[in-house]
Amino acid sequence: MSKQATPLVALCQRIKVNRFCFLIQAKEELRLPSYKGSTLRGGFGKAFKKVCCSQPKLKCSECALSRACVYTYVFETSPSRQSAMMKLYQAVPHPFVIEPPLRRQGVFQRGESLEFTLTLIGRARDYLPYFVLAFKELGEIGLGTGLGKYELMAAHSDDNQENHRIYETLSSRFGECPSPIDIGLGNTPNEDDQLELKFHTPTRIIYREQLAAHPEFHVLMRALLRRVSAIAYFHCGTPPELDFKSIVEQAQEVKIIGEDIGWFDWERYSNRQKTRMKMGGFLGTATYEGPWKNFLPLLKLGELVHIGKGATFGLGKYSIG
Structure with missing residues (x-):
């Protein structure tokens, strides 16, 4: 990696x-x-x-x-x-x-x-x-x-x-738009440190055509890679040049060692589809260990741009514990 x-x-x-x-x-x-x-x-x-x-x-x-x-x-x-x-x-x-x-x-x-x-x-x-x-x-x-x-x-x-x-x-x-945020990659933690992620709003990630019920690390990284790569290409003029297969394989080595995760169901009305839509997702805290350090750029950027479906209206908000 x-x-x-x-x-x-x-x-x-x-x-x-x-x-x-x-x-x-x-x-x-x-x-x-x-x-x-x-x-x-x-x-x-x-x-x-x-x-x-x-x-x-x-x-x-x-x-x-x-x-x-x-x-x-x-x-x-x-x-x-x-x-x-x-x-x-x-x-x-x-x-x-x-x-x-x-x-x-x-x-x-x-x-x-x-x-x-x-x-x-x-x-x-x-x-x-x-x-x-x-x-x-x-x-x-x-x-x-x-x-x-x-x-x-x-x-x-x-x-x-x-x-x-x-x-x-x-x-x-x-006023003018200020300089962009520095996502701060200088303070890299020790490899032995555990990683804690707190999911503040319902997080909806599709994996194998189903909503993920738990925040497995490789599932999170797949979703972040898709979102960040698309944002880079379509909105920042930057084609992603990454070995996605290798990155996902590395992500699969990071495991959940503790979680306090629950499912939160809510509905919203879609004016476009003229119907009420279920928008459930997982909430809570998960702790990981393994070789997660090299994913810190994605994780920090994801804190800003969110993860999964419904990100534009605030779903998929998380923070690094």
């Missing part, structure tokens, strides 16, 4: 990522579900199209401006079917992740505030003002049951860079 460590580090370092914290304040009663990621993601998609689209009566596929459209890039990314990478993926991952507040409070009265985090990946970082405007617009459209209105009060970098504000309501001015 050592010969693969350098290419893996190089790939992860080429994926530029920023995180931003948004503060919103209810202008009237907001009624939101206990898990707010899907609601934020659904409302944001509509607002983003309203902000970006100059031909709202046309389908994206029929619009002459689609190749130059920010909305089309973010939500309808459609590279050539001749692309070698497209043979491996059914869909292109979106270049953003919305992390909702995890508190279960459902009703916010006028004047109450809540925060959420937006992660932008690769080329999407260039379009930061569109994302900010979309969340501002969503406050005017309304959010949740009854479409309660809110005001976007401020947005700032969540990249450990002090006081880097990118928007505040008093000035309505945008």
Whole structure:
């Protein structure tokens, strides 16, 4: 695996990522579900199209401006079917992740505030003002049951860079996108150290055509390799040059030695499919031992971009213990 460590580090370092914290304040009663990621993601998609689209009566596929459209890039990314990478993926991952507040409070009265985090990946970082405007617009459209209105009060970098504000309501001015996050690969732990992963939101990984019920290490690494490779190729202009077979074989040597994992079932309503969808996944903590050290680049990047299905609305959030 050592010969693969350098290419893996190089790939992860080429994926530029920023995180931003948004503060919103209810202008009237907001009624939101206990898990707010899907609601934020659904409302944001509509607002983003309203902000970006100059031909709202046309389908994206029929619009002459689609190749130059920010909305089309973010939500309808459609590279050539001749692309070698497209043979491996059914869909292109979106270049953003919305992390909702995890508190279960459902009703916010006028004047109450809540925060959420937006992660932008690769080329999407260039379009930061569109994302900010979309969340501002969503406050005017309304959010949740009854479409309660809110005001976007401020947005700032969540990249450990002090006081880097990118928007505040008093000035309505945008700051520049800061430098990308350094995922910090300098502090490599000893090989003998155990690895602990904490899964904070339902994690949905498909392995052998079924949802994985346990976070086996090689299953996690397969999912991260797929996600990170697709992000690198489609959003960062970086074709992955990795020996996937060798990496997976090494991952199979890392074993779970302890776990406190449970299954969490929840449902969300899909506006696109007009139906309620079950979105269960595993939660909890798992401890591993074995040759996991060379996977640290993937693990640290995965903390930012999440893992598995539903990552854009906050599922698959984990942290290295």
